[in-house]
Amino acid sequence: MIKNFLEISNLSKSYFDNGEEIRILRNMNLTLADNQIVSLLGPSGSGKSTLLHLLSLLDKPDSGTILFNNENISQINDDQRTIYRRNSISIVYQNNNLISDLSALENVAIANICKTNDIKNAYRLAANILKDFGLKKRINHYPYQLSGGEQQRVAIARAVINDPLLIFADEPTGNLDQKNSDLILNFLMKLKKTNRLILIATHNRVLADKTDLRLTLSNGNVNVE
C-alpha cells in the first residue's frame, strides 16, 4: 500500500456569482492511500463535484497542490493534463456518460483507442470487459437502447479499460433504483486493487457505508469519519 498515493495540501477554490465570491474549498488537506474505495459525502453545494473536477484535472485550483505519487499535478499545462486523464484518470458521472453515436462496445473501446490508437486490441479488450460486466448481449446496442443501470455499467467499463490509477465517480447511482445501485456498487468494489484509488462522491449513505473510508465535506474542508 502506498500511504500518500494522493496528497492534497492547502487546496482552495472559489467561484464568483454576480460579483460575489463563493469559497468552495478552503485550504483543504487530505492524504489518501491506494487500494481502497473512498466515499465523499456532503450536502449539495458542499464542493464534492468541485473537488472531483480538481482531482481529475478538469479544473485548476486557486491555490494549493495536488501530489499524485509524489508528483505535483496541479501545476501541469493543459496538454499534460489531457495526457494524464487519458492514461491515468477515469471519471464516471451520474448520467450523460455515453456517446450516443457509438455502440456500447465502441463507447468502451474509444477510451483505449484514444490512448493506444490500436482499434483491434481496443475492441477485444472492450468486449472482454463488457462480458465481465454482464453486457455480452448488449455490446452492439446504442445508449438509447440500454437501461439506466446498463448505461452506468458501460460507463464504468469504459472507466477501467485503460487500467487507470485514479477512478472518480460523481453520484454514479444518483439516477438508479436500489437494485441497480447495489449492482453498480458491486462493480465498483471489484475494481479495487493495488496502485489504484477509487473516490465516489455520493449522497447515498447506504453506498457510503460499504466503502473503505468515508469523508465528509463541510465548510470547504474535509473530515474523516
Next chain:
Amino acid sequence: MITAAELLIIKRYLKPKKKEGILKIISIFSFLGIGLGVATLIIVMSVMNGFRTDLISKLLLFQPHILVYQFNDFEKNKINIQNIFKEKKIEYSNINLSYSIQALVISKDINKGSMIRALKKESFLSDTLINQNIIDGSIKNFGNNYISIGSNLSESLGVWVGDTITVLSTVKESTPFGNVPQQYTFKIGSIFKTGIYEFDNNYILLDINTSNDFLLNQNDNKNIEIRLKDPSQSNFVKEVLQKNNIKSFSWIDNNKTFYDALLVERNVMFIILTLIIIVAAFNIISGLTILVKNKTKEIAILKTIGFTRFGIIKIFFITGSAIGAAGTMFGVILGIVFSYNIESIRIFLSTIMQIEIFPAEIYFLSKMPSEIHMPTILLISGIALLITFLSSIIPSLKASKIDPIRSLKYD
C-alpha cells in the same frame, strides 16, 4: 494526422442517426449546395470559354494576327520578317500584302462610310469565314472589278449582286475645278454574312491585283498581314518585330476593347457565381453549429477521456470539410459531364419545353459552344475547398472551447 479515435467519431458525425434528421437534411443540402454551385460555375465558365474561343476564332478568320504598317518595299520586308521568324523559331502560315482604306461608298442616293480591304484573290478564296458565309452571288466573282460586300452594308446601300457602287477615294485628283476625290466603280460579285456585326456592316473586299488604279497613292494604307500558326503568340511576335524596328500591332491591340470586355465579363461572372458557393457554405456553418450544439455533452465526455482541444477541432473541421470536398467533387463531375453534353442537353430541353434555347440565327453558331479549361476547373475546385475549409473553422473552434465541467453539470 487523424487518430483512429477521431476518425471513429468523424465517421459517425458524417452519418447521423435517424433521430437527428435535421442534421442529415442540412448535410445533404450543404453537399448539394456546394456541388451545384461548383457545377454551375464550371458550366458557365465552359460555355463562356466556348463563346470566347468561337468569337475570337471567327475574328481571326477575317483579321490578320499581326499587321505591319509604315514600310516601303513589301518583298524586302517580307524576307526580313521571314528571317526574324526563322531565328526566333516562330511558326507562321503566310505573310501577305493588303490595304485597309476608309472610303465613302455611293449607291443611287445613299452614301455610307466603309472600310475597303484589298487582298490577294487566293487569300479571299481560302478565307473560310468568307467562303462559308456567302449568302448571295458566287465566291468566284472576285477580281476584274468584282467585289464582295457585307450583308448589312449591301442592305443599307440598297444594292444586290450585279449592282454597281461608286467609291470615293481619299486620294485627291487635280481638276480645273480644284482637288476632287477620285471615283471608282465596282460591281458586286458576292455578299457575305459572317455574323460579326463590324464586318457585315462596314467591309468591302476587293482584289489587290485588279484594283491597281484605286490602290495607287495608297501607300499610307498599305499593310503586311501575318498569320501565325498559334495566334496566342501574337503579342510576343509583335514585340519581337518592334525590337527589329518593324512597326506592327497584333489582333489583340486591334480588338482591345472587345478582348478586354470578354475578359471583364468572364471575371465578373466568375465572382458572381462564386457567391453561390459562399451561400452554400453557410449551410456547412449552420449544420456544424447545430452539430456542435447537439453534441456539447459528448464533446465534454470526449475531453474527459483524453481527447485534446486540437483533436476536437480536427473532428469538426474534417466533418465540415468532408461534406464540402464531397460536394466539390460531385460538382466537378456534374459540371464536366454537363459541359461535354451541353448540346445534347440543349436539344433535349428545347424539345421538352418547345422553345428554342439557343437560336442559331441570333448567335451565328450551329451549336452551343463549350470548352472545358482544366486550369479553370482547378481554380474553381480550389476556391470551393477553401470556402468550405474556412466555413468549418469557426464551429470547430467553438466546439474545442466547450468547458466539460459546465457542459456535464448544467446542460
